[in-house]
Amino acid sequence: MSRPSIGKTAAYWGATGLVALFMLSGGVAHVLHVQASVDGFVALGYPLHFVTLLGIWKLLGALAILVPKFPRLKEWAYAGIVFDLTGAAFAWASVGDAAGSTGSHIVAPLVLLGLAGVSWALRPDSRKLQR
DSSP: OOOOOOOHHHHHHHHHHHHHHHHHHHHHHHHOHHHHHHHHHHHHHHHHHHHHHHHHHHHHHHHHHHHHSHHHHHHHHHHHHHHHHHHHHHHHHHHTTTTTTTTTTHHHHHHHHHHHHHHHHHOOOGGSSSO
């Protein structure tokens, strides 16, 4: 087994760090019911209890991709991140991005989805399921 290059390792940790940062900050905002976060969910028609649940899932997912080992848990966490981000983009696209007419509510989750894809694709062997 060869060692990954420094560039690949840096790209992995850069992408993973950004994804974790956005998931952690979003999760905290959801759990604490920060008004700007809650307003977006209300604009989409979601109930307040969903904001809390999604926040908890985001916090757990971010922690799962950061901690060493637990490769199966990481696979589930990445899947949850994909569901969250594609769901957000789709929800905002479905209402015409009403709260952000620039399309940022659609583009931002898709950019973060790309970063999550980079993180997943570049993860070290120690963080992958061994088959």
